[in-house]
Amino acid sequence: MAIYHLKTPISEEEIRKLKVNDVIFITGTIVTARDQAHRRALEYAKQGKNLPINLDGLALFHCGPVVKKEGEKWIAVAAGPTTSTRMDIFEDEFIKNFKVRVVIGKGGMGKKTTDAMAKYGAVYGAFTGGAAILAAKAIKSIKSVEWLDLGTPEAMWIFEVEDFGPLAVAIDSHGNNLFLDVQKKVEENRQKIYEKLGLSS
Amino acid sequence: MEIEKIVENVAFNILKQAVIYLPEDVKQALKKAYDEETSETGRTQLKAILDNIELAEKYQAPICQDTGTIIFYIKAGSEVKGLEKIEKALINATRKATKQVPLRPNAVDPFTQKNSGDNTGRLIPFINWEIVPGNSLELTVMTKGGGSENVCVTGMLVPGEGINGLKRFVVEAVIKAGSKPCPPNILGVAIGGGADISMKLAKKALLRPLNEPNPDAEIAKLEKEILEAVNMTGIGPMGLGGKTTVLGVNIDYAYRHPASFPAAVAFNCWAARRASARINADGIIEYLTHKKKAGEVI
Structure with a gap:
């Protein structure tokens, strides 16, 4: 387990060094997108329209923050990750089109996303679910917000962050997926549990 | 004070308590889990959880950005007058807490996908009623993550x-x-x-x-x-x-x-947020899960 401090834009070379179980902290720009923003971003790509921000080398954050507005300024009050599997249906295309290098969320992602991360050079950084203040304190400012018509949780928030983490590298760019490994072990443990409970399988 | 206003204040307080402070039993269970966890990655996660709980208390901010769907459980004493006004008071408290704590607006129309923006909508906040003997009113809130x-x-x-x-x-x-x-x-x-x-x-x-x-x-x-x-x-x-x-x-x-x-x-989830208070007939308010002085807005 190694610890890395990365600055955006992050290069493919830096990403390829990372292995599952490493811990990373990110400084620079991270951009939120949940279900609706993913869907819209991919529609934009299909129509050849540019996104409000160039995501190349940045980190994508599965997050619908609690925000408040003070005057003209938005402040992130709480900003933990949301469940990433919901974005599995979009993420391979998203990585391919927009070249994000780190996808931050909770709960992990599936085979299709893992393959895309290996192909295009990206990692999945698991942020502790619910640790919303830990996240909010690393957000130094909200640079802007796009697509607010989707509602505040689903809008695209552009955060300037400092040492955002700890993020556990749970999918690396070499095809390793910590969540799928744990799932495999859980399957193996099922029999032992059934035996302990006196259940037939 | 009118029952409607009292209930609104107390409901606002327990909502705020619930989203910022985890109940003591949950905190203790998480600390025990951290002490006993042997997986290094698992310990990193539990450490982040414990740090986050402390930060939420320090900055008076919600533990998790998903401040949940708001569900009330009401134990209404059969002798309490003005029970018909409680629903409105709970809705008002929800709106106020959404703005002031703040909470994330989490109430979406399932047909139009429009977010109401204030955590209220048809049957939300959801209210579970129980009629009990007596003249006190017990309010419990659960803010349930998605x-x-x-x-x-x-x-x-x-x-x-x-x-x-x-x-x-x-x-x-x-x-x-x-x-x-x-x-x-x-x-x-x-x-x-x-x-x-x-x-x-x-x-x-x-x-x-x-x-x-x-x-x-x-x-x-x-x-x-x-x-x-x-x-x-x-x-x-x-x-x-x-x-x-x-x-x-x-x-x-x-x-x-x-x-x-x-x-x-x-x-x-580990952020198991709940809070309760009892409003007695004499107007004395007891906070049952979060030991704060009566009426104190934390």
Whole structure:
């Protein structure tokens, strides 16, 4: 387990060094997108329209923050990750089109996303679910917000962050997926549990 | 003061308490889990959780950005006057808390996908009523996260299999849920009644503190047995592996139809947010889960 401090834009070379179980902290720009923003971003790509921000080398954050507005300024009050599997249906295309290098969320992602991360050079950084203040304190400012018509949780928030983490590298760019490994072990443990409970399988 | 105003103030206070301060029993269970966890990645996750709990208290900010769907449980004394005004008071408190705490607006019209922006909408906040003897009013709020809600399950078991069927049902629910409900979780488990009744009881069982086993010794034993079994899965904190997958199992039941064996498992994330207060006839307010002075807005 190694610890890395990365600055955006992050290069493919830096990403390829990372292995599952490493811990990373990110400084620079991270951009939120949940279900609706993913869907819209991919529609934009299909129509050849540019996104409000160039995501190349940045980190994508599965997050619908609690925000408040003070005057003209938005402040992130709480900003933990949301469940990433919901974005599995979009993420391979998203990585391919927009070249994000780190996808931050909770709960992990599936085979299709893992393959895309290996192909295009990206990692999945698991942020502790619910640790919303830990996240909010690393957000130094909200640079802007796009697509607010989707509602505040689903809008695209552009955060300037400092040492955002700890993020556990749970999918690396070499095809390793910590969540799928744990799932495999859980399957193996099922029999032992059934035996302990006196259940037939 | 008018009952409507008192209820609004108290409901606002418990909402604020719930989203910022975890109940003491949950905090203690998480600390114990951190001390006992052997997986390095699992410990990193539990450390982040404990740090986050402290930061939320320090900055008076919600523990998690998903401040949940707001559910009230009301124990209304049959002699309390003005009960018809309570619903409106709870809606007002929800709107006020959404703005002032603040909470994330989490009420979406399922047909138009429009977010109401203030955590209210048809049947939301949801209010569970119970009429009890007496002249006091007890308010409990649960702010229920979406990630853990998405893995709640109901099922119809085979009556002939008895409790073994339930054990299998719970183990499979936990395995299937995996990392999604932000483990370590609390499980509310219920059997009997009917499809709706079992889930209602399961969810309500999440309100019971972790240090209070079931008063029925046999059921308490079953709670412990299931707890130990699901912690053998190895899912661990946040599904990254480890021995803490579930912090506690709370079971409740109703009698069942001879042909039916309804079962339900309600998941709560580690951020198991709940708070209660009692409004007495003399106007004295007792905060039951969060020991603050009466009327003090924390």
